[in-house]
Amino acid sequence: MNSPVAIDGGRARARELGLVPGRLPTGPANAISDVPGIRVGHATVVAGADIRTGVTAIVHDDLLIGAAALPAGLSVFNGFGKMVGTTQVAELGRLETPVLLTATLSVFLVADALLSYLHELRWGGERHGGDEPGTLNPVVAETNDGYLSDIWARPITADHVRMALDNAAAGGLIAEGCVGAGTGTSALGFKAGIGTASRIVSLATGPVTLGALVQANFGGELTVLGTPFPAAEALAAAGIADAGHGFGGSSGGGASRLSGGSCVIVLATDAALESRQLERVASRAFAGMARTGSDFSGRSGDYALAFSTAARRATAGPDEPVPHSDLDLLFRAAIEATEEAILNSLFMATTTRGFRGHVRRAVPLDDVRARLGIAQSDDTVTGR
Amino acid sequence: MNSPVAIDGGRARARELGLVPGRLPTGPANAISDVPGIRVGHATVVAGADIRTGVTAIVHDDLLIGAAALPAGLSVFNGFGKMVGTTQVAELGRLETPVLLTATLSVFLVADALLSYLHELRWGGERHGGDEPGTLNPVVAETNDGYLSDIWARPITADHVRMALDNAAAGGLIAEGCVGAGTGTSALGFKAGIGTASRIVSLATGPVTLGALVQANFGGELTVLGTPFPAAEALAAAGIADAGHGFGGSSGGGASRLSGGSCVIVLATDAALESRQLERVASRAFAGMARTGSDFSGRSGDYALAFSTAARRATAGPDEPVPHSDLDLLFRAAIEATEEAILNSLFMATTTRGFRGHVRRAVPLDDVRARLGIAQSDDTVTGR
Amino acid sequence: MNSPVAIDGGRARARELGLVPGRLPTGPANAISDVPGIRVGHATVVAGADIRTGVTAIVHDDLLIGAAALPAGLSVFNGFGKMVGTTQVAELGRLETPVLLTATLSVFLVADALLSYLHELRWGGERHGGDEPGTLNPVVAETNDGYLSDIWARPITADHVRMALDNAAAGGLIAEGCVGAGTGTSALGFKAGIGTASRIVSLATGPVTLGALVQANFGGELTVLGTPFPAAEALAAAGIADAGHGFGGSSGGGASRLSGGSCVIVLATDAALESRQLERVASRAFAGMARTGSDFSGRSGDYALAFSTAARRATAGPDEPVPHSDLDLLFRAAIEATEEAILNSLFMATTTRGFRGHVRRAVPLDDVRARLGIAQSDDTVTGR
């Protein structure tokens, strides 16, 4: 799970830099895997000069074995994307399979391979046809990593899908940055990738965890806890002359390509929510994305999927199972965890050279420290 | 493009039986191909005892060559399905590729193969990667033909996709019934398949054509111009004892499986509509489906996609390009053409034996004639 | 609760005519009030030559007293209408107030009066302002009865609203036809009004009731259990020459006005459904509307609202509280009850003369009997 084509090193997560987005406490690993049962795995696909891509899998035993479809809600901020499985999640409010992330034009092959994997896992690969298991609704999202990777080569194979799922099933730490589906992605003018974070909130019924994992690949001007760090090429792409902010600098070569992309945000929680509530939780992720400086381009397919591992709803009162105030805490958790996951996806990513010699530079962390007044010490800066 | 495993013959379209759904005139072929530039092709996949499936392609030159994305609107009545390409059509209101129909679990491989086909066609298969052609949004719909075909075998290949598209590009008559994506489908308790029909309406700006093509695969009780023809197994599936209507009879063997399925309805028109209007046209297709007796089961993924071949809008008045009264005529055309296309999909389909020996019987046309009082003559029965 | 300006009498409900839409059994009164706790009241507003309108209220104790917000789902087939309260029902999936129906331009005054009524009922009319009771989301739907009533006179007053609600609270039989919000409405070329029906279905957990109440006011060609009865003016409005069906005849005076309108459908059930499921139930009502011959004009605002009186969900299994098969039965009930409620709204309505001398004729029941072959006996005709 190495970072490919690393030109510079010394990466760190936001909190390791002393940056604290929001006010809610994190889970122990500050990752989506803080939600009990959630595990993540990657297959990083780097080949030759032109392929920088991969697959990331988010799994839960219920989704692997098919023991239960989990309550889920999808929020589409800008539907310019090829995500698979959307209408069934919207109709039934249920998630039946692990969630996979990959490169845009590979999404269909990945969905096909996910079917094979689950058929093998659940039924030993035997044909059951018209009787059982009926159909399955694979959920696979994608972003366009075409600046650094040759998307039309469609290099992802069923083996990569299997590797990501096997790695996820095995559990362990979650690699961030240039791994899996984040190997070739960019955000806010810098190299980005996969990032994750979590929050713990105290509901009326006790503490619950909400975790976020993002595949960050969108435009705009990087904003760290309110401080803008515009990349030179991000400004150029927006047709704006850099007024001398002094940040960014040369993009290092090749034509810039900051349009398109997508941001895929996956939220998991052990709070016992129904699908309508999960849709509302999911929509708040875009507020976290906004805080990082997204320009919400019309060419960016921005999707947030939230699901609950609590398939069995705790029996609650007659009127509204989850009080408004509890939902508001979960909304806050979704905003904060998404913001931090995106920052992590950037801070952990390394400068990458890929397709046609294009280079996307990593966020220079020393500059971030300097601009935010963080010494190499225990200082922290708290945002919101 | 033969009808596989034909046990009985002598099929006929609704109008050949003297049945006239609705009041609007049809186009010359009473088919979606009456819309200038629209062509349809099938790949019928029959193998051994257990595979009865296929691919159907609906093409237009602009969609093949990529000269223009066509205005399009999607209406989802019940989203229990795996249709690919939905969020981008909803967001942008544009269709970029031919529309393919196939079997449920093959939808992803078919989408993947459609990408390959178009890449070869448009750019000679050369890699263009990050610069051009960017991405493409393949639109592929599906229904579950698992009663007659082994869906988990996923027998559709890229060659089948190519065959359907090549056949479509070649044009010619449109086969109906047990062909292409309709090879293994059932509707209303009987063998169904692909059906098509068209209508001509006179707008303020002149006559336009609207055509429908359906992949019929849903439950309910067959209703022909208002007269019910419940299949015995349809009644049984609904937990209703047949009160002696005398229609239907034994299903011929095997356990019935009337749940699930889907109805995919594709509408094409040369009327210059924008995407919002096309969404509204698409939604009316479900009224045509209702007239045939659909029970709109929650397990049936029912989708209607409407698109216009008029990428360049005629310049119109300042306020509302298409008058309400013109839209109402197009709504009527969508209802009528969908109803007739579904009837054609049933009347042209032949009794089929497939997976695990399951048999789905064709609608007995003699009985339809008898019940509706149609002699073997020139009599007609007009509905609505 | 009399029928105003009755020119002919002798009206009957569909079942009294021997017509049986669908197969499911009805509740004891075949009315929405078969759902325990549901009561309906009308205020019929007839004044001078030009006012033929009113208010209809559907109440439940929980909605009057505010003891519980009831799970609710809204389905909008064509949003050309002024219904009030829609976004909050869609967001929260909850209904907080009784549902009122009225004339299009009076919907705002009626919503305002509903607030006053509930404030008086719940808090004695005292001001509570910023602390409690917070806000309320009145739900009021409307149709355009402007052919028979002077809508710009906006004759509905807060007293009419109070009267309808008081009548509802008092319970009793539900008047149909030209009463309340149906006083001035038309459907399918004939005089229509308010209609109701119910169905009983046996779920896994036991029998439940689903009831429908409609305010019918839409275009198309009347279809009774599959047999078309086109009104002469309906054909004329659609630009279609009557091919000699012999039904309908002169509209009796004045310019026809068949466009616009709306169909408001309210479904209530004691099945323990959540809001997403109720949205799905609501959408099926339009299939019932399709069976009666609606043309789903773009100028007709067609809305279906479904709510459950079971605010406390029965504890169910871990995965899906209501099985697919149970939902399908409720879908069937929604289709059948809506179809029958619309027929009742027509068959119970009487020929009405109103605004500017316009006359809308009642459906001639003798002709319906004759065409359907029903003697004045115990014969029945069963549809679907």
Added chain:
Amino acid sequence: MNSPVAIDGGRARARELGLVPGRLPTGPANAISDVPGIRVGHATVVAGADIRTGVTAIVHDDLLIGAAALPAGLSVFNGFGKMVGTTQVAELGRLETPVLLTATLSVFLVADALLSYLHELRWGGERHGGDEPGTLNPVVAETNDGYLSDIWARPITADHVRMALDNAAAGGLIAEGCVGAGTGTSALGFKAGIGTASRIVSLATGPVTLGALVQANFGGELTVLGTPFPAAEALAAAGIADAGHGFGGSSGGGASRLSGGSCVIVLATDAALESRQLERVASRAFAGMARTGSDFSGRSGDYALAFSTAARRATAGPDEPVPHSDLDLLFRAAIEATEEAILNSLFMATTTRGFRGHVRRAVPLDDVRARLGIAQSDDTVTGR
């Protein structure tokens, strides 16, 4: 159009403080009225100790006279609100009337009064009934100003509506802060109100203007160009102990009430967009709202309506009338103008005492200057 109950003065717009949200240039007045033809008027309703509310009207000649329905798109981030006119705007993509803003429980009376006003204006108040003018779809939004005003008193009258519309028709400068529908609103823990801003963008076809007007009334922690200014009571409402940021201080009396509310955002542009594009523009407003620190509470009804004054679309190329890059500029304009309009609504508002003695303090501008390092000079701070 004075600020009622002003306790402190010396207010200033964001740019007067040296704050520059975003990078795009503003129009001449930095207000929604920079869009040619757009005018705004207020009726400020202050009575006794308990009433702090009002009406704000946004007009355009086409909407007053009814010469043309303007293309419009609505985006609902959180539908917990009573906005009137939503389903018809969503269905037809057209705005038929001026847009009014008011207090939550007065929205229905205001809609009713808007009908009267337009009927008088357009047709001299004569009855036209069933023939013409048919119906009208008034669009009225609201927020809950119940902390400072007695909402159940429902003090708004038809005269107030007339006053706001007459003031708007007269044109002139747009008052901000505690005026009209912003008289009693709060945002981010401080007194807020009405704010406005504009942006100019250069499309392929030339420069166009986009203006925003907000009724700000929502929760969260005030963030000014990235710097947080949490009000003490905002923190308390979120169950968070203030960690000594030193900002905010005592709320001045009474129980805090920071939940609920709403943010209504109206965007106008002279860019020739169709309704689908306007929906997409509208959705971006929420990113601007996110930048100001909104917590997107589930009890806040957040709505954005965008409309175009260019009813007649410029004839464009065949494929996509507005290029993606042009839309992206308009998205950026929507984000920036909304952020600045919200800041203006806060910075121009004055500390207000209202219902039950509740006091909502104005943002202390000196502290903002100090924290952001702005001397009383020409310094500016630029965000994004």
